[in-house]
Amino acid sequence: MPFCTDRDCTAESCDCGFFTDEGSQLRRLVDGDRGVLDPEEIAFIILEPVQGEGGYRIPSQSFGDEIAALADEYDITLMADEIQSGLSRTGKRWGADHYSFEPDVIAAAKALRVGATISTDEIFPDQKSRLSSTWGAGDILAALQGALTIDAIEEHDLRVNARTRGEQFLDRLAGLAADFEAITDVRGLGLMLAVEFDTKADRDAVQKAALQRGLLTLGCGHSVLRLLPPLDVTEREVHLSCDLLADSLADVFGAS
Ligand SMILES: Cc1ncc(COP(=O)(O)O)c(C=O)c1O
Incomplete structure (x- = not known):
């Protein structure tokens, strides 16, 4: 999907390519008549709330509202890659906190010193070892650094x-x-x-x-x-x- 590149864009004024005359490109994709995807078969929508490598692109509220509406309407799991935008970098805990969509899963790393997958109870796998990171160098020391980093962010405002x-x-x-x-x-x-x-x-x-x-x-x-x-x-x-x-x-x- 094209990512919104205009922070002020609305469905009416959009020229970033996400919104079309008949809604959004994402909506069109899952539309019963014209779409090519059955929403039942979509495992998840994944996005960076603010794009990092893509060029520090800050999407509009309308873009966020459309993601929220589609995830809600079709009951699609929403994943936020907060590896660059998370952990208070944007002035809120998560980049997603600037928008109306509510991620079911968040990926965090970098400033946290360790990779972390955060999710709601309904999504998180019950089985042990479904998520692991032996090859990713995650360890108890890195986890502790992460926990202390979160404490320092809170403690020092x-x-x-x-x-x-x-x-x-x-x-x-x-x-x-x-x-x-x-x-x-x-x-x-x-x-x-x-x-x-x-x-x-x-x-x-x-x-x-x-x-x-x-x-x-x-x-x-x-x-x-x-x-x-x-x-x-x-x-x-x-x-x-x-x-x-x-x-x-x-x-x-x-x-x-
Ligand atoms: C936004 C974002 N997501 C994910 C990753 C991590 O990707 P990978 O673990 O595939 O190197 C990075 C790394 O720079 C990143 O910037």
Whole structure:
């Protein structure tokens, strides 16, 4: 399915390809008359509430509402891949918490230090060893690190910090977007932040310049630079990193 790429899109205004004149592409797929899939035979819908590698794409509320409506109408299990968007990165515990759909299963990892499959009682297998991870290096120490990470997030109010510092970041990034034409979009939810460039070459050049100045960033999507500060990032660190990014942009495109 095409993923919603326009955070403000509605069924009427959509030009991201998910919504059609007669509903959504997903609805069409399971439609009794025109669809090609029998909803009874669908094992699950899986999605990233906010796309990571795909380009830090934040879908619209309408997209989320349609997923919720379809999962509910046809009783389809909903799985959320929260491996990048989860664990408070977006300012809420799960990326899905920004939307109306309610996942039955959540996959978490990365910041948790260990891979975890979380699900409702009805879905979780009764049999022992149906879920295991001997080849994935999951172990008791990693599990403990995960548990302590969750404790630290709660104890230090890091979701609040992610939201506050995320807004500070976005403010600065909007200023940079106004100064540099090569930036076509800046977006973010909490501390899942992205700067999109005209071309991949521009993105790569800025990423390299930033690294030379000591600012570590990552690419994603086609021409997107992602910024993933730690959840306990401070106001000063946000300033410093935005200054470094501004200098890197000036290195590549000339002073604004
Ligand atoms: C959103 C997301 N899901 C899942 C994974 C893990 O994939 P795998 O275990 O297949 O490497 C990653 C890894 O980067 C990811 O970013």
